Amino acid sequence: MTSKKRGRPRTGIKPLVSARLEPSLIAQLEEWxxxxxxxxxxxxxxLIQKGLEVDSTLSPNHDE
Known part of the structure; x- marks a missing residue:
């Protein structure tokens, strides 16, 4: 008999990404x-998308 896996089954679409944040940064994030x-x-x-957009406009040679 195979054991049942815990948690939500993986879909392969939009994988989970996690990070640890300082409480002060979480507070700023919540306020925003x-x-x-x-x-x-x-x-x-x-915010990640905004950061990536700004970064791509600041470095004209980002493709190299």
């Missing part, structure tokens, strides 16, 4: 999310 009217996961996705 509140002002945007979104939840923490969406705030993290948007």
């Amino acid at each position: 999310a509140l002002h945007q009217g979104i939840k923490r996961p969406e705030a993290i996705r948007r």
Whole structure:
């Protein structure tokens, strides 16, 4: 008899990424999310995307 695996089954789509954050950074994140009217996961996705967009505009040779 095979044992049943715990937790949600993997889908292979949108894999989970986790990180440890300082309490002060979490507080800033929560405040930003509140002002945007979104939840923490969406705030993290948007802030990462914003950071990547800014980085690509600052380094013109990012493809090399």
